[in-house]
Amino acid sequence: MLIKGHVYKFGNNINTDVIYPGKYLSITADREEMAKHCFEAVHPEFLKNANPGDIIVGGKNFGCGSSREQAATCLKYFGVRAVVAETFARIFYRNAINLGLPVIIAPGITQQVEHNDDIEIDLLIGIIKNMRTNEIIKAKKLPDFILKIVTNNGLIPYLKKKLGILGN
Template identity: 60%
Template sequence: MILKGKVWKFGDDINTDVIYPGKHLAIFEPEEMAKHCFETIYPDFLKKLKKGDIIVAGKYFGCGSSREQAATCLKYAGIGCIIAESFARIYYRNAINQGLPILVCPGISKKIEQGHTIEVDIASGSIKNLTTGEKIQASRLPEFILGIISDGGLIPYVKKKLKRNV
């Protein structure tokens, strides 16, 4: 899976309340969730977001609540993948389970800036900054996680698995 997109750059410790405010947790429709990403603190995000854009963040992206809406909303808003120095544990799982590609890449914040265009090979973890020409290597995802992502998330993955077991 090769993705190309413009970068939205965020700092360290971006928490789930900032990504998806608690007041919208009663919403269960992914398209509706997508209308509220980052709305409290970064109201410009949704106005300027284009389908396929990529988030590059500092350490501990997605810390806080277990709300998976914080991953779902970004996927349905059109974010192609998220690359961060590190992720909070539950967010990492939630993104994978939603089929939203996610890569850990220590040092990425220093190599990519807001508005750069990058190309990401999800399977190998190789990233190319098309604006500067620099190549960056992210940690490779384990095989079975790649399997979940390529199936489109945990639900289709488990469905397939259950079918095999029958």
């Protein structure tokens, strides 16, 4: 599974309050509306400069803080194709997987990839290629079980299959 995209880069400890402000938590169902508020309060430039299809590259502890699933949902429905980070905080990591938003741990990624680079992620093998420098960055391969959820587009389709529930 190859994922290609333009890099939008952040630093360390990007927390879920920053990704999705608390004042919009009352939006519980409309995912397109959630997407309109990604990074709105602290990094409003994201909504102006990022594009659907981009890949977010973060530093250490990406997604720390609150368990709000909207933080992963808003990125997915904005059109973010994947998030690559040095490390992730655990609940954001789980939420992204369960929503079918690929999250890849790649130690050293912030040294090897710059804002606006184009990268290509091979999810099955666990490598990332920087198209500007042609460098190959080794990522942590997702455990098979988690890969199965991500490639099924999240936990809901996965569970429907498992429980034998058909259709949408």
